[in-house]
Amino acid sequence: MLRVAVVGSGPSGCYTAQSLVQLSPGVHVDVLDRLPCPYGLVRYGVAPDHEKIKSLQSTLRTVLEHERVRFLGGVPVGPGGVPTARLRELYDAVVYCVGAATDRRLGIPGEDLPGSWSATEFVSWYSAHPDAADDGFLSGARSAVVVGVGNVAVDVTRMLVRGAAELRGTDMPQAALDALAAGRVTDVHMVGRRGPSQARFTTKELRELGSLPDTAVVVDPAELALDPAYRDPSGLPAPQRRNVEVLRGWAEEPRREAARRIRLRFFLRPVELLADGAHVGAVRFERTAPDGHGGVTGTGRHEEIGAELVLRSVGYRGVPLEGLPFDDVTGTVPHRAGRVLRDGAVAPGEYVAGWIKRGPTGVIGTNRPCAKETVASLLADVAAMERREASADPLDALRAEGVEPVEWAGWRAIERAEAELGASLGRSVVKLPDWVSLLAAARTADGGADTAAARTADG
Numbered sequence: 001m002l003r004v005a006v007v008g009s010g011p012s013g014c015y016t017a018q019s020l021v022q023l024s025p026g027v028h029v030d031v032l033d034r035l036p037c038p039y040g041l042v043r044y045g046v047a048p049d050h051e052k053i054k055s056l057q058s059t060l061r062t063v064l065e066h067e068r069v070r071f072l073g074g075v076p077v078g079p080g081g082v083p084t085a086r087l088r089e090l091y092d093a094v095v096y097c098v099g100a101a102t103d104r105r106l107g108i109p110g111e112d113l114p115g116s117w118s119a120t121e122f123v124s125w126y127s128a129h130p131d132a133a134d135d136g137f138l139s140g141a142r143s144a145v146v147v148g149v150g151n152v153a154v155d156v157t158r159m160l161v162r163g164a165a166e167l168r169g170t171d172m173p174q175a176a177l178d179a180l181a182a183g184r185v186t187d188v189h190m191v192g193r194r195g196p197s198q199a200r201f202t203t204k205e206l207r208e209l210g211s212l213p214d215t216a217v218v219v220d221p222a223e224l225a226l227d228p229a230y231r232d233p234s235g236l237p238a239p240q241r242r243n244v245e246v247l248r249g250w251a252e253e254p255r256r257e258a259a260r261r262i263r264l265r266f267f268l269r270p271v272e273l274l275a276d277g278a279h280v281g282a283v284r285f286e287r288t289a290p291d292g293h294g295g296v297t298g299t300g301r302h303e304e305i306g307a308e309l310v311l312r313s314v315g316y317r318g319v320p321l322e323g324l325p326f327d328d329v330t331g332t333v334p335h336r337a338g339r340v341l342r343d344g345a346v347a348p349g350e351y352v353a354g355w356i357k358r359g360p361t362g363v364i365g366t367n368r369p370c371a372k373e374t375v376a377s378l379l380a381d382v383a384a385m386e387r388r389e390a391s392a393d394p395l396d397a398l399r400a401e402g403v404e405p406v407e408w409a410g411w412r413a414i415e416r417a418e419a420e421l422g423a424s425l426g427r428s429v430v431k432l433p434d435w436v437s438l439l440a441a442a443r444t445a446d447g448g449a450d451t452a453a454a455r456t457a458d459g
């Protein structure tokens with residue numbers, strides 16, 4: 001028997017477990033996650049109103065319910081949890097699928113003023129991540145600036161203007177729904193430092209902004225035309241050309257009145273967040289211009305946009321995990337085809353997949369071939385692998401060392417509690433937003449520890 005620990009139950013962890021059990025009949029996989037709930041950013045990142053993408057959870061669920069896969073939630077690996085070195089002692093191989101959990105910073109004055117947040121903080125709040133703080137994101141805000149023009153920027157923009165009536169049917173936590181319902185944001189400025197043909201949002205997500213109730217999308221044709229590829233998109237790859245066409249459609253539409261406006265702005269680089277009293281009151285931008293080499297250069301001309309709420313969405317970054325090598329430049333773990341490299345040499349039995357392997361790019365499905373590559377490397381190494389005692393269950397050792405995982409039955413109990421909470425609020429499923437209620441719900445699972453029995457009972 002081959003025992004593999006997969007650290008992280010997001011898409012890359014689940015796809016890794018899936019490939020392992022599909023390709024190796026003798027493998028047993030424990031999927032550990034620091035959270036009591038599985039699915040990583042599919043649960044805690046994908047916007048709640050994107051139900052179709054959210055439903056990928058049911059595909060990932062079949063992996064975690066496989067008879068040779070065990071979900072061990074609430075088990076952090078690293079400081080305060082199971083040391084990476086201990087994991088290596090317990091398992092024949094360990095695959096790290098820990099994602100890229102932190103935001104890139106703007107590195108400009110005023111970035112930490114009250115009212116300025118990373119998109120992750122805002123996303124975590126409306127996604128009910130148990131580490132999220134409810135810091136009154138919307139209180140007093142009428143105008144918001146979203147820095148960045150990727151899909152996460154589009155998500156947070158949409159959540160700011162989508163009415164509570166439409167969000168009621170989602171699993172968004174009640175406090176976030178109430179706050180959005182009481183919110184008074186009327187103008188969201190989504191701002192990119194480069195031109196419209198270089199924006200990273202995808203056309204589907206962009207187009208959706210134009211279909212939000214009582215919301216107008218405002219673009220400035222003269223600003224769009226600063227981009228040579230907007231004026232002549234014939235040389236653009238198809239996805240960017242489609243984006244440009246959507247923007248051109250809005251530019252040519254007659255202006256319509258609406259309660260809320262999304263203003264898409266380009267060629268503006270944030271240089272400072274300005275305070276109004278103790279709080280952010282505006283963002284100062286420098287106008288940029290194409291530099292002729294695909295980048296932009298500053299023009300020395302400035303513009304201020306008033307905003308009581310600033311959400312920074314300029315990309316994600318991996319965080320180092322104690323005991324694992326880390327490349328500070330790329331924010332990833334150095335690897336060769338998924339094999340972890342220590343000082344340039346392959347570290348036996350250690351692997352990576354997903355965002356921590358290749359950086360925060362691609363869609364959920366991109367993690368599948370990424371995981372497959374890693375699993376192919378792992379299985380090719382098996383013959384030479386130093387093997388652990390086959391009869392020793394690592395979970396017994398972990399329990400003896402004080403680890404109390406939330407197993408599948410515990411997660412199922414959380415799901416039931418979320419369905420009950422939803423019913424009590426006249427909604428469908430509503431997520432539990434904090435550690436106390438998640439762990440209390442998990443503890444109601446019969447026996448808690450007998451995963452196999454619980455699976456059978458749950459069907």
Ligand SMILES: Cc1cc2nc3c(=O)[nH]c(=O)nc-3n(C[C@H](O)[C@H](O)[C@H](O)COP(=O)(O)OP(=O)(O)OC[C@H]3O[C@@H](n4cnc5c(N)ncnc54)[C@H](O)[C@@H]3O)c2cc1C
Pocket residue numbers: 007008009010011012013032033034035038039040041042045046047050053075076077078097098099100101123152155316321353354355356361362363364365367
């Ligand atoms: C806000 C947002 C919205 C997105 N929306 C979409 C979308 O609509 N469609 C789409 O295709 N893609 C979307 N993506 C991209 C998609 O979510 C990623 O491609 C995918 O989640 C990456 O998978 P992963 O498994 O590498 O990381 P993650 O999904 O981040 O999973 C990592 C897991 O590791 C766990 N973990 C981390 N550290 C430890 C530790 N030390 N010990 C134990 N466990 C640990 C975490 O709790 C987490 O469960 C979105 C991303 C973001 C940030």
